Amino acid sequence: MRVATWNVNSIRSRVGRVVDWMVREDVDVLAMQEIKCKPEQFPLQQFEDAGYEVELHGLNQWNGVAIASRLPIENVSVGFPGVPGFGTVKATAAVPASAVVVDDAGLPVEARALGATINGVEVWSLYVPNGREVGDPHYSYKLEWLARLADVTRRRLADQPDLAIALMGDWNVAPRDEDVWDMALFVNSTHVSPPERDAFNAFFTLGLRDVVRDLDVPGYTYWDYKQLRFPRNEGMRIDFILGSPAFADLVTAASIHRNERKGEGPSDHVPVLVDLELDSALDDDRPMIF
DNA sequence: ATGTCGCCTACGAGGCGA
Numbered sequence: 001m002r003v004a005t006w007n008v009n010s011i012r013s014r015v016g017r018v019v020d021w022m023v024r025e026d027v028d029v030l031a032m033q034e035i036k037c038k039p040e041q042f043p044l045q046q047f048e049d050a051g052y053e054v055e056l057h058g059l060n061q062w063n064g065v066a067i068a069s070r071l072p073i074e075n076v077s078v079g080f081p082g083v084p085g086f087g088t089v090k091a092t093a094a095v096p097a098s099a100v101v102v103d104d105a106g107l108p109v110e111a112r113a114l115g116a117t118i119n120g121v122e123v124w125s126l127y128v129p130n131g132r133e134v135g136d137p138h139y140s141y142k143l144e145w146l147a148r149l150a151d152v153t154r155r156r157l158a159d160q161p162d163l164a165i166a167l168m169g170d171w172n173v174a175p176r177d178e179d180v181w182d183m184a185l186f187v188n189s190t191h192v193s194p195p196e197r198d199a200f201n202a203f204f205t206l207g208l209r210d211v212v213r214d215l216d217v218p219g220y221t222y223w224d225y226k227q228l229r230f231p232r233n234e235g236m237r238i239d240f241i242l243g244s245p246a247f248a249d250l251v252t253a254a255s256i257h258r259n260e261r262k263g264e265g266p267s268d269h270v271p272v273l274v275d276l277e278l279d280s281a282l283d284d285d286r287p288m289i290f
Numbered sequence: 291a292t293g294t295c296g297c298c299t300a301c302g303a304g305g306c307g308a
Binding site: 009010012013034036037060061062130132172224225226227228229268 | 291292294
């Protein structure tokens with residue numbers, strides 16, 4: 001099974017490229033971020049014509065996450081328990097108050113997390129808040145969002161240590177100095193600050209692994225549209241697939257699809273993909289969990 | 291270079307977010 005994550009930066013303006021890539025690369029499951037649309041605006045037909053079903057969570061023109069799959073999608077979760085909300089998103093004609101989920105503090109929850117079970121594997125499409133500037137309210141929101149995600153992941157794995165779970169998406173954190181092209185330019189910047197890196201590294205403490213980095217796949221996953229960042233290869237590595245031990249054990253290969261930043265109408269992010277070996281579970285006498 | 295995109299509202303161009 002081939003599973004990928006991709007911040008598509010508007011699915012409506014990118015659907016041709018996205019579906020073409022999925023078909024060409026024989027992708028079974030794709031977690032998308034920044035679909036930037038509501039359900040009725042999602043270009044579902046083009047996915048279905050290519051053999052994919054789609055579950056999505058989109059409230060408005062911001063954020064939005066989706067999962068497309070050739071295999072049946074089960075147990076869909078919108079958001080995760082304890083996910084913090086932010087800001088003052090108001091109900092409109094397009095987004096009635098009844099559709100706005102609020103957190104314990106009454107803040108509206110943004111469309112940044114969608115989970116599902118596919119072929120026995122729990123996959124998540126995550127769009128971590130950007131943070132904007134160190135010290136900005138969006139920055140503390142980002143740290144809190146990551147902390148709550150770590151909390152719920154810790155509890156999930158405490159209850160089910162053998163759960164194959166993949167946290168995939170745009171984490172908006174560059175965990176290592178080599179994940180940006182010039183650390184000198186990022187002094188006092190978001191994405192590289194110690195609290196953000198601590199919040200990201202906390203997932204490793206829970207036993208998760210960066211299943212792409214672990215296979216020594218190099219390179220960035222994002223290049224800003226501005227300032228010739230891609231031609232100069234001035235990018236950032238901020239899109240990751242973090243897997244529980246049971247998930248990591250299934251991974252046989254990984255790749256970052258840099259070519260998807262080229263040509264007409266690219267997203268500013270590229271897909272990150274892993275191959276999973278699931279067939280062996282059907283051939284031996286281990287429990288049939290897949 | 292403050293260098294680009296994509297969305298919104300509202301029908302032109304400015305505002306927002308990344």
